Amino acid sequence: MNNQDAKISFTKNLLKWHRNNERSFPWKETKDPYKIWLSEIILQQTRVEQGLPYYLKMVKLFPTVQHLEKAKEDAVLKAWQGLGYYSRARNLQAAAKYIVDELQGKFPEDYDGWLKVNGVGPYAAAAIVSFAYNLPHAVVDGNVYRVLSRCFGIETPTDSTEGKKTFSVLANELIAKKEAGRFNQAIMDLGATVCKPFSPLCNTCPVHENCVALKKNLITSLPIKGKKILLKNRFFHYIIAENENGFLMEKRKGNDIWKGLYQFPLIEAEKFLSPEKLILHPALKNISLKKKIKLKASEEFIYLLSHQKIHAKFFILFSNNINTENYIVIKNTHLKKLAVPKIIEHYLKNNIH
Numbered sequence: 001m002n003n004q005d006a007k008i009s010f011t012k013n014l015l016k017w018h019r020n021n022e023r024s025f026p027w028k029e030t031k032d033p034y035k036i037w038l039s040e041i042i043l044q045q046t047r048v049e050q051g052l053p054y055y056l057k058m059v060k061l062f063p064t065v066q067h068l069e070k071a072k073e074d075a076v077l078k079a080w081q082g083l084g085y086y087s088r089a090r091n092l093q094a095a096a097k098y099i100v101d102e103l104q105g106k107f108p109e110d111y112d113g114w115l116k117v118n119g120v121g122p123y124a125a126a127a128i129v130s131f132a133y134n135l136p137h138a139v140v141d142g143n144v145y146r147v148l149s150r151c152f153g154i155e156t157p158t159d160s161t162e163g164k165k166t167f168s169v170l171a172n173e174l175i176a177k178k179e180a181g182r183f184n185q186a187i188m189d190l191g192a193t194v195c196k197p198f199s200p201l202c203n204t205c206p207v208h209e210n211c212v213a214l215k216k217n218l219i220t221s222l223p224i225k226g227k228k229i230l231l232k233n234r235f236f237h238y239i240i241a242e243n244e245n246g247f248l249m250e251k252r253k254g255n256d257i258w259k260g261l262y263q264f265p266l267i268e269a270e271k272f273l274s275p276e277k278l279i280l281h282p283a284l285k286n287i288s289l290k291k292k293i294k295l296k297a298s299e300e301f302i303y304l305l306s307h308q309k310i311h312a313k314f315f316i317l318f319s320n321n322i323n324t325e326n327y328i329v330i331k332n333t334h335l336k337k338l339a340v341p342k343i344i345e346h347y348l349k350n351n352i353h
Contacts, residue, residue, distance in 0.1 A: 069101075081339050081345065234310050
């Protein structure tokens with residue numbers, strides 16, 4: 001079979017398989033661009049199983065783009081809490097403001113229009129216009145990279161400029177022009193349920209007859225990623241300082257992780273400091289006006305991000321003279337209503353009632 005025939009066969013067999021094996025999710029049952037857009041932003045860098053409850057929560061809290069546009073940022077971040085990559089939530093609300101204010105509440109109806117929306121890149125734009133309007137733009141995510149690299153024997157690294165172009169061109173050649181949305185759903189479903197990263201179900205795969213990786217025993221080596229992610233270790237010392245009015249908190253600013261979320265006063269260092277050394281830290285002297293203070297350290301909490309490994313300990317400060325200047329004082333009963341990083345949420349759940 002020549003290459004062109006192989007491509008035609010791939011698309012035909014994939015669509016035939018999908019009619020009996022489609023995964024069911026609420027965003028697949030609608031043509032509403034708002035809900036499809038929400039799902040695409042939520043599912044960026046998030047597994048479907050993890051993203052589903054967040055999608056349902058966001059649709060309930062912000063049923064229209066106008067509701068999302070009017071919401072307070074804290075409310076949006078709280079609804080997003082635990083999903084990570086909080087810039088997605090901030091971009092989502094910025095995009096809602098753009099759609100309401102600049103586009104009079106009307107969603108773009110083409111690929112280029114969606115690329116102008118905050119937080120929407122080539123992948124999300126292709127997904128939205130194919131699912132909402134059936135426009136022939138192929139989506140290329142991790143599942144698609146895996147299916148195409150194995151089936152067509154592509155050894156170009158998926159994270160290289162050349163690789164991204166190669167896979168995008170191929171996916172757009174394969175897409176069924178009249179069933180663009182279904183094709184995109186089908187190839188993603190195939191990657192998620194059959195052509196899995198480990199132990200793929202090759203015997204039940206609808207395109208296995210022409211799969212290069214299966215014929216050449218390359219299943220475990222494809223797809224190829226070129227870059228290795230180096231994890232940066234960071235050491236956080238959270239200070240639990242409380243007076244009669246509540247706990248000291250601050251809002252994260254700048255362009256660092258967790259921007260806009262609340263946290264206990266934080267001291268970051270190149271490694272963990274002992275309570276004795278932490279007591280001498282200038283930042284701690286600004287929190288307690290007493291020279292004689294005590295600190296009690298918690299166990300270590302670890303949280304993995306895509307490029308960072310956060311090591312955190314919580315230190316209970318014993319002092320009867322807390323300086324609230326430069327901090328927000330939050331009552332115990334309101335702590336769990338704040339949008340906080342997951343690592344603080346875990347601490348609150350088990351230690352503050």
